[in-house]
Amino acid sequence: MASQAATADTGSGLSSGISRREFLYYVWGASIALVSLQGAGLLVWFLIPRFREGEFGGTFTVSVDDVPPINASPINFAEGRFWLVNLDSTQPNDLMYQAEDEPNPILGVAAIYKVCTHLGCIYSWTPTNNRFECPCHGSKYRLDGRRVESPAPRTLDRFLLQAIADDETTVLAEATLSEDFYEPLVLPSGTAFVRVDTGSRKNGPSHPLLCEFQGNCP
């Protein structure tokens, strides 16, 4: 009997310490606390800036020596997801020229976002055709990002670009806006670097297709 009583006491720990209902309350409370902690962790993760300088979404400082020559093939900056181009439509060649509806010269350096304005594919520069071409649905763009052929609905987007002095701090000039779109920037003398802010992007405008002027739209 004595051993039976001892077995009953130690085998029902819940009844001697806490009731089943209390135990379920504790489990429920612990679950709530765990979910709350997870939520708080997610909130902190969301609030922490996800882009450090040099990463996409931040700023990139590029030596002026890495800017391409005027109307030459663009330079690819893969980490920043942009192309640097150097434009002068007054010195036309196969890559860059002035269309009939472009009354003003297109001059300066621009940073072009590497994502197609149609459905977001990554396009590339096609040197044999002297233009950007998207592999997904065939959109084509001139060196400055203007649409040559659809289905792209607009010109390629651009990032804010600044001319920086050799102290890597002083901003000598920055791209201005026209129709809420960054114009190419003519680099002033003394420019040692260009800085591209990939956190500041402007959508390209919906100008007519260039192929319409050339009479060779597909």
Ligand code: FES
């Ligand atoms: S995503 Fe580039 S043409 Fe469709």
